[in-house]
Amino acid sequence: MADSQTTTNNGVNVQALLDARVALADAPEAAKFTWSASCEWKDGTFSESTVEGYFGLGENHKHKTVFKFDADHPAVFASEDRGATPVEYVLVGLASCLTAGIAAVAQNREIQLRSVTSTLEGGMDIQGILGMDSDIRNGFDGIKVTYKIDADASQKDIEALVAQSQKRSAVYDIVTNPTNVTVEVN
Amino acid sequence: MTARTTTTVVIGGGQAGLAMSRCLTERSIDHVVLERGEVANSWRTERWDSLRLLTPNWQSRLPGFGYEGDDPDGYRTMPEIVAFLDRYAEVISAPVETNTIVTSLRAVDAGYLVSTDQGEWRCQTVVLASGACNIARVPELSEALPSEIATLDSMQYRNPEQLGPGGVMIVGASATGTQFADEIHRSGRPVTISVGEHIRAPRVYRGRDLEWWMDAAGILDERYDEIEDINRARKLPSLQLTGTPDRTTLDLNALTATGVKLIGRFAGINDGKAQFSGSLRNQCAMSDLKMGRLLDTIDEWASENGLDGEVEAPHRLDPTDVEESPPLGMNLTSGEIKTIIWATGYRPDYSWLDMPVFDRKGRIRHDGGILDDAPGAYLMGIQFLRRRKSALLDGVGDDARDLCAHLAAYLDGQARANRGAAN
Numbered sequence: 001m002a003d004s005q006t007t008t009n010n011g012v013n014v015q016a017l018l019d020a021r022v023a024l025a026d027a028p029e030a031a032k033f034t035w036s037a038s039c040e041w042k043d044g045t046f047s048e049s050t051v052e053g054y055f056g057l058g059e060n061h062k063h064k065t066v067f068k069f070d071a072d073h074p075a076v077f078a079s080e081d082r083g084a085t086p087v088e089y090v091l092v093g094l095a096s097c098l099t100a101g102i103a104a105v106a107q108n109r110e111i112q113l114r115s116v117t118s119t120l121e122g123g124m125d126i127q128g129i130l131g132m133d134s135d136i137r138n139g140f141d142g143i144k145v146t147y148k149i150d151a152d153a154s155q156k157d158i159e160a161l162v163a164q165s166q167k168r169s170a171v172y173d174i175v176t177n178p179t180n181v182t183v184e185v186n
Numbered sequence: 187m188t189a190r191t192t193t194t195v196v197i198g199g200g201q202a203g204l205a206m207s208r209c210l211t212e213r214s215i216d217h218v219v220l221e222r223g224e225v226a227n228s229w230r231t232e233r234w235d236s237l238r239l240l241t242p243n244w245q246s247r248l249p250g251f252g253y254e255g256d257d258p259d260g261y262r263t264m265p266e267i268v269a270f271l272d273r274y275a276e277v278i279s280a281p282v283e284t285n286t287i288v289t290s291l292r293a294v295d296a297g298y299l300v301s302t303d304q305g306e307w308r309c310q311t312v313v314l315a316s317g318a319c320n321i322a323r324v325p326e327l328s329e330a331l332p333s334e335i336a337t338l339d340s341m342q343y344r345n346p347e348q349l350g351p352g353g354v355m356i357v358g359a360s361a362t363g364t365q366f367a368d369e370i371h372r373s374g375r376p377v378t379i380s381v382g383e384h385i386r387a388p389r390v391y392r393g394r395d396l397e398w399w400m401d402a403a404g405i406l407d408e409r410y411d412e413i414e415d416i417n418r419a420r421k422l423p424s425l426q427l428t429g430t431p432d433r434t435t436l437d438l439n440a441l442t443a444t445g446v447k448l449i450g451r452f453a454g455i456n457d458g459k460a461q462f463s464g465s466l467r468n469q470c471a472m473s474d475l476k477m478g479r480l481l482d483t484i485d486e487w488a489s490e491n492g493l494d495g496e497v498e499a500p501h502r503l504d505p506t507d508v509e510e511s512p513p514l515g516m517n518l519t520s521g522e523i524k525t526i527i528w529a530t531g532y533r534p535d536y537s538w539l540d541m542p543v544f545d546r547k548g549r550i551r552h553d554g555g556i557l558d559d560a561p562g563a564y565l566m567g568i569q570f571l572r573r574r575k576s577a578l579l580d581g582v583g584d585d586a587r588d589l590c591a592h593l594a595a596y597l598d599g600q601a602r603a604n605r606g607a608a609n
Binding site (some may be wrong): 133135176180181 | 415417418421450453456461462463464465466467468511512514515547
């Protein structure tokens with residue numbers, strides 16, 4: 001066991017996460033995080049969102065860099081395509097969350113990853129957002145995620161890894177379960 | 187058995203079919219009204235016990251008939267609706283064939299063949315007046331409910347005594363769902379109501395029935411060819427109204443005041459756990475905004491028409507009260523909920539209609555009741571057929587007059603064409 005601990009390195013500091021779990025058990029208030037983004041309309045369907053700070057462990061934090069995200073609609077929607085569409089950002093969020101989870105779970109299970117790639121497809125019937133048919137929902141009618149993983153593990157263990165990653169994923173939960181959304185105008 | 191012959195067959199002996207019968211009689215067009223049961227069959231057999239009409243008694247102006255009693259502002263009970271329509275059929279001497287179930291309607295050369303369990307009819311023109319509310323709509327997700335939950339739909343529910351003890355979830359918060367929630371909660375069974383899109387409305391506004399305002403201000407007369415999105419208008423849920431002797435407003439605030447719990451739209455079932463949409467606050471906020479716009483329209487009309495001195499001053503209702511974070515899930519196997527009632531709308535039954543007249547959504551293609559693909563065939567009694575009031579007892583009359591005029595002109599045209607062919 002000791003031997004494999006030294007050889008498995010997916011670049012995830014699992015020990016820090018496990019330590020955090022112990023520490024937070026005594027201070028559950030510190031576990032309450034608030035993630036933030038701000039958004040400014042530029043022109044047409046084009047907007048720029050900014051991710052800069054967040055709250056957690058009882059205090060405000062700043063990312064090392066200010067991250068900017070351009071969002072727009074594509075040319076087939078008569079827009080200028082100056083950024084990814086908002087729904088593509090949802091796919092990006094899901095992909096990166098599941099992938100981070102796979103790395104962390106693999107580290108914890110001492111599975112060495114060599115490559116992890118995935119493709120995501122979100123199906124959508126745009127009659128919904130165009131208001132043509134109220135029986136058709138606005139959002140995705142389904143999301144298909146396909147992983148290709150090369151790792152020192154059996155196919156079964158890799159499948160268990162991917163399953164566990166879904167179980168612990170924030171974005172997977174956000175996408176698959178309802179969330180109260182409160183929108184106010186100031 | 188050889189087919190009997192008439193000029194027009196009207197399918198359905200409710201308010202729409204009877205109004206059309208009266209218009210046909212006025213024009214001396216030979217016809218028959220085929221009714222699967224007795225006159226007003228849906229009212230008689232397919233609604234819950236406590237239901238009263240949502241429109242006041244005076245608002246039942248049918249061609250050649252109207253309210254004769256001394257309580258114009260009251261709301262009819264089901265037996266009163268049945269008696270009213272029975273009397274109408276009698277007054278207009280409607281040629282109704284009762285207990286006649288239509289099994290098929292087909293186009294045949296220069297007309298239609300109507301098959302029934304009492305023989306066949308041949309006719310030149312046909313009026314489909316079998317109603318918009320023949321089948322309770324139940325969402326597909328109902329199939330995934332745990333077996334220990336008892337379920338009823340809005341056509342099976344009659345009264346709270348039908349239900350076992352324990353919690354009840356009502357799915358749907360339009361007129362039907364809110365009325366179920368109110369009487370079931372009062373029966374001592376704790377009720378949770380799942381709320382999606384709904385249209386909030388006060389029963390009485392500025393001292394007058396909301397229906398009076400909508401009628402007087404011309405809102406109910408808005409035409410199908412003058413509004414922006416007719417498909418949407420035809421799908422709108424019923425106003426959240428109830429007809430009670432004390433003319434109360436039965437909105438979500440009235441329900442929560444008695445202890446009914448609000449949850450979001452029933453979105454899915456996962457591992458025996460019900461999931462509710464996080465959109466409850468927005469659904470309620472939208473409904474409040476829409477109600478505000480309706481009342482603004484009414485106030486403007488009242489001012490323009492010099493009513494401000496005559497009626498009470500304008501007022502607004504409190505916003506719908508929704509808790510900060512409504513529950514998003516519920517374990518359906520915990521025993522908290524014993525019964526689920528689907529009050530998720532109704533749909534028509536056209537299983538007997540053997541003609542290519544449907545769009546891909548199963549709706550009949552028509553222009554204000556005139557079928558696109560079947561000359562001489564007409565549709566009646568559906569929401570916003572020709573006017574906002576088309577599905578109301580008070581609304582079928584104008585539709586019947588319009589469509590009967592079209593039908594008569596069609597018959598004249600056919601007669602001229604036949605004479606032309608003979609020459």
